[in-house]
Amino acid sequence: MASYALYPTGRRPLKTRDRLKQIGLSLFARHGYEATTLAQIASAAGIKKPSIYNHFDSKAALFLELSRDADDDMIALIDASLAEMANAPFEQRLRHLLQQCATFAYREHQGVFYKRFLLFPPHDLVAEAEAISEQGESRIDRRLLAVVLAGHRAGALRETLTDDHFVAAFYCVVDGLLSETFMYERPELERRFEGVWSVFWAGVKAD
Incomplete structure (x- = not known):
């Protein structure tokens, strides 16, 4: 899994919801909607896939x-x-x-x-x-x-x-x-x- 720069050095970490949006934006832009999975987004964010549902109802909702x-x-x-x-x-x-x-x-x-x-x-x-x-x-x-x-x-x-x-x-x-x-x-x-x-x-x- 490629690494993603979630926030510039010296700045406070993004909240989980914002981090998911930033990673989702990157993956959707690079690979498209269909080729991007919630599992990939969760992995890049360092959380388990079910945790995404605390912030977004679905991949469609995030997109x-x-x-x-x-x-x-x-x-x-x-x-x-x-x-x-x-x-x-x-x-x-x-x-x-x-x-x-x-x-x-x-x-x-x-x-x-x-x-x-x-x-x-x-x-x-x-x-x-x-x-x-x-x-x-x-x-x-x-x-x-x-x-x-x-x-x-x-x-x-x-x-x-x-x-x-x-x-x-x-x-x-x-x-x-x-x-x-x-x-x-x-x-x-x-x-x-x-x-x-x-x-x-x-x-x-x-x-």
Whole structure:
């Protein structure tokens, strides 16, 4: 059994529930839902398998909680970007937001898990995973619509750009950049982001 770094040196140990979530996130990201067992998670946590049921009713319950966490973390990332750049020119705000969303996959295990959860949900959890995904998308949509409104008010976005077109283009760019994080090293990703950003901005900015 491979070892897992449960917490950085010098920090207090995680509570058992949090430790199980961290290990579950790692194993689900590496091996997928079907190939990961509660016995593996328990062994990595240094507890007996029945002890897991003191914290989670099932493997499905653990997976779905991690899925909700991943969605919440993406929302938190968006909110943090918008707050950090609140007083910056619109172009800088939009660029920062796009870059932050695209680099979500850099987070160890979480980015891979998020990608698996969105694209390849477990067969027996499709309905539950889709509901979580739809709720998350709805929350992201509201934030992106506020971004479009701010851009139009600032005169930074072209007048004919519709809300739907902006949101669809933003998602497509982020999805593409997320996929590239699994194919290229970071220096190359940064170079490619510059090209993607220049084309995206040219397509949405005011004439």
